[in-house]
Amino acid sequence: MRVRAVAAAIPTWVVVLTLTAGFTVVSWSGLEQWRDGGGEDSYSYVDYVQWLDVQHRIPRRDQNYEYAMPIGVPAVGVLVQRAFGAPNYDNPNSPPLQAMPKLLRRLAWIALVLLGALGVARARPLQPRWLLGIGAWLAAATWAVSYVLAATDNEGWLPLVLISFACGVALVPATAWLAHEVWPERRRMPILGAIAACLMPVVFASTLYFHPDPPFALAATIATALVVRATRTGLTMWAGAAAGVALGLAALARQSAPVVAISLAIGVALVGRRSSIRYVVAGTLGMLLVVGGWWYQQWERYRNPVEANLDRPGYMLDHQRLSFFTSTPVSLITHPRRPAFMDTLFPRFHAYLWSDWYGGYHHWGKDTKRFATTLASSQSVLGFGGDALVIGGVALVGVPALLRVARGRDVLPADGAFAVLTTLFLLAWAGFIGMLVRFPQRDSDPVKARYLLFIAPACAVFAVAAGILLARRGGWRRALLYAWVAAYTVSWALTFATAF
Secondary structure: OHHHHHHHHOOHHHHHHHHHHHHHHHHHHHHHHHOOOOOOOHHHHHHHHHHHHHHOOOOOOOOOOOOOOOOHHHHHHHHHHHHHOOOOOOOOOOOOHHHOOHHHHHHHHHHHHHHHHHHHHHOOOOOHHHHHHHHHHHHHHHHHHHHHHHHHOOOOOHHHHHHHHHHHHHHHHHHHHHHHHHOOOOOOHHHHHHHHHHOOHHHHHOOOOOOOHHHHHHHHHHHHHHHHHHHHHOOOHHHHHHHHHHHHHHHOOOOOHHHHHHHHHHHHHHHHHHHHHHHHHHHHHHHHHHHHHHHHHHHHHHOOOOOOOOOOOOOEOOOOOHHHHHOOOOHHHHOOOOOOOOOOOHHHHHHHHHOOOOOOOOOOOOOOOHHHHHHHHHHHHHHHHHHHHHHHHHHHHHHHHHHHHHHOOOOOOOHHHHHHHHHHHHHHHHHHHHHHHHOOEHHHOOOOHHHHHHHHHHHHHHHHHHHHHHHHHOHHHHHHHHHHHHHHHHHHHHHHHOOO
């Protein structure tokens, strides 16, 4: 009882911060081993930043494969690259911050960390028993910042990757925040949400290379949490404008942001009915204020504000075969890695999401070790449990909540939040499948879990909701849930420990 009382006295934010710190350490270890491996077209994004930095203009279609990428992440990349003193094509030997003594640079960053910690501390009563925890967090943050600054002195590729790294790590507390907004009265839910995010390989993988999807996912998650909060606290114009600004930032990172905006608007309209009109209008204006200029520029250039590079000459098919949507190969268990089931949707997505289909961790080839293939198979098999939890949460919690909200009868306190998340989940998948139908490509290159990274926090919430239902049933259901969590955690830990 004493241990339980002590555990109950620890603030939720301390536990979430601790989980985030642990995830940061693990992800940094992976980043050190990956060392700019060039995954997921990251070299094209780096070239975009370099071109923008040197030429001061956006590359054309014939100059960069990712020519249609929104300007937000590359612009931040230019600023970060110059601030950290990374070399570029035009001026490799004159980094601004590098001219400062290393000690001064580190002291400046430590001061920022202290200011951030002060803000966190003032948000809660600063009682003596929390001083040790706050001190430990400050020490860890200071060490981490100093280590990163030291690493960037000789690693020209690292500053850009730090953008994705920071946003990928931030998805852990962002998921905890989203869980809190869904269940504001339940203390453990943010902790469970953070744990679920830490156990998603796609979140970890997003920290390893420079890519726009982590910033997009973070901005989309912030917008989603703001919308969920507003369904509970009030659909005011200011709340709508705040969500709209977050969506505008998401649109400056990825072309698929309108899918998020439309999904959230539909969810709000179902929950708030007429009272949602001013909220949605304010959100739309906030979003256009941020991204309107970029969309206008893209319309002038391509007659499409969300122009993408999905129509690739030489790669396109007439249409997707039926087997693309219906295949369920046994090799998903026996051989869940490239080049198996190249032209399938759900098997490849599953192996990409839970296992190592792409070969990012173990680099499939003739010299691949037996333990690596065994771990890939175990991840794929155990990933079915993750699929079941997410889909079960949507089917057993999300859809019923959406129906109750739509009918306006017997609405439960959390139904508004789950209606918004269910709308986002369903329309995100509809948009993803629609993209694959509209732009069918040879070898199905766009079938990548990172394209749906922005719904990973919502999926974590659904998985937690389904897990709670199983745990409440007790008996073999609870035992099965705990056994799966333990087995999957061990499998994922071993996969990471033997990777790269």
